[in-house]
Amino acid sequence: MIWIPVFGLVLGVLLGFSFNLYIPLQYSSYLSIAILAALDTVFGGIRASLEKHFDSSVFISGFFFNTLLAALLAFIGVQLGVDLYLAAVFAFGVRLFNNLASIRRLIVNRSRSQEKNS
Amino acid sequence: MPFKPDKRLRLTVSLTMISVILGLMLSMQYKNMRVTADAQAKLPTIDPKAQYTADQLNRIKDENKGLEEEIEKLNKTLHGLEKQAGDVDQNLAPEIRDDLTKYKIMSGLLAVKGPGITFTVDDNKKDIPADKDVLLYITHDSDLRMLVNELFIAGAEAVSINGQRITTTTGIVCIGTMVKVNNQRITTPFVFTAIGDPKNMINALETRGGVIELLTRPENGRYLTITPPKQSPTVTIPGYAGDFNGMKK
Numbered sequence: 001m002i003w004i005p006v007f008g009l010v011l012g013v014l015l016g017f018s019f020n021l022y023i024p025l026q027y028s029s030y031l032s033i034a035i036l037a038a039l040d041t042v043f044g045g046i047r048a049s050l051e052k053h054f055d056s057s058v059f060i061s062g063f064f065f066n067t068l069l070a071a072l073l074a075f076i077g078v079q080l081g082v083d084l085y086l087a088a089v090f091a092f093g094v095r096l097f098n099n100l101a102s103i104r105r106l107i108v109n110r111s112r113s114q115e116k117n118s
Numbered sequence: 119m120p121f122k123p124d125k126r127l128r129l130t131v132s133l134t135m136i137s138v139i140l141g142l143m144l145s146m147q148y149k150n151m152r153v154t155a156d157a158q159a160k161l162p163t164i165d166p167k168a169q170y171t172a173d174q175l176n177r178i179k180d181e182n183k184g185l186e187e188e189i190e191k192l193n194k195t196l197h198g199l200e201k202q203a204g205d206v207d208q209n210l211a212p213e214i215r216d217d218l219t220k221y222k223i224m225s226g227l228l229a230v231k232g233p234g235i236t237f238t239v240d241d242n243k244k245d246i247p248a249d250k251d252v253l254l255y256i257t258h259d260s261d262l263r264m265l266v267n268e269l270f271i272a273g274a275e276a277v278s279i280n281g282q283r284i285t286t287t288t289g290i291v292c293i294g295t296m297v298k299v300n301n302q303r304i305t306t307p308f309v310f311t312a313i314g315d316p317k318n319m320i321n322a323l324e325t326r327g328g329v330i331e332l333l334t335r336p337e338n339g340r341y342l343t344i345t346p347p348k349q350s351p352t353v354t355i356p357g358y359a360g361d362f363n364g365m366k367k
Contacts, residue, residue, distance in 0.1 A: 004133075005137040008141065009141040012140060013141040015138070016141065016143075016145025016149070017149070025150060028151075028154070035144060039140065041136070045132075045136070054125075056132040060135070060136065
């Protein structure tokens with residue numbers, strides 16, 4: 001069951017490579033910010049599912065909202081001459097690491113409690 | 119079970135959906151990066167100077183390939199002709215065959231072997247004083263001509279410089295930093311090989327006021343380096359492979 005999202009990821013990568021989909025080069029930086037936001041959301045979702053308060057509508061809306069917002073922020077930053085994408089990189093980076101740390105802690109705790117139970 | 123089945127299903131479905139989109143984004147970004155990296159890798163070759171040099175190199179390589187093919191073709195023809203000539207030779211009377219060989223040697227077509235001498239002529243490699251003329255320290259075509267003349271006068275039957283046989287129509291001429299002999303460019307050190315009476319030739323070269331003194335003695339105004347002629351019981355001199363100023367062999 002847990003492997004299905006991983007297959008989804010592989011499927012997405014394969015789709016991207018097999019079809020001639022290109023983002024114009026000048027939007028590449030927005031895409032990278034969007035990817036960072038998406039990664040953050042995915043890890044947030046995994047963390048939420050481990051903490052057992054996962055909500056799929058929150059998760060999906062958060063994914064698209066964060067992604068688009070990050071890209072938009074970067075775009076506005078470019079228009080205004082302010083490196084706003086740095087803020088996005090910073091914020092999402094910190095959150096990403098926080099999420100990863102939480103996931104790690106949750107898994108460690110869970111395996112410990114399982115040891116105790118067995 | 120902490121999760122209700124449908125909740126778990128929803129989790130999986132939404133995660134999968136998002137993963138597909140994330141994978142798509144990742145692959146597109148990766149492709150973009152690859153395009154950028156490729157473009158950067160291609161940049162240096164656009165340097166016009168390097169491009170020009172590369173083009174020239176390729177053109178010369180092609181030319182060389184063509185010439186090599188031509189050599190191969192000509193060699194095949196030559197072998198055929200030699201075989202024919204051999205057949206002709208066999209049919210000739212012995213005295214005529216001897217004559218033919220003699221003329222071939224005289225004209226420089228046949229490779230010859232026999233007692234002879236070798237020596238090397240080279241530029242003076244020492245530091246040239248600022249007040250002296252550089253031209254007095256380097257080997258000229260005229261020096262080579264002088265030496266060749268001296269050798270023939272002293273009874274040489276065959277002479278070669280750096281493997282280039284001196285034939286009846288061989289010219290020795292300066293072309294900048296090299297010397298053209300038999301339409302081939304040769305350069306220092308010039309190795310002379312001559313077949314003939316070794317003693318005669320050595321005496322002629324080394325005689326007082328002779329060619330070697332003229333070219334190597336500072337009091338004569340020249341500073342070349344010429345190794346003492348070495349006598350040898352057998353030296354080999356290759357035959358001339360080209361044509362005689364357009365005449366067929």
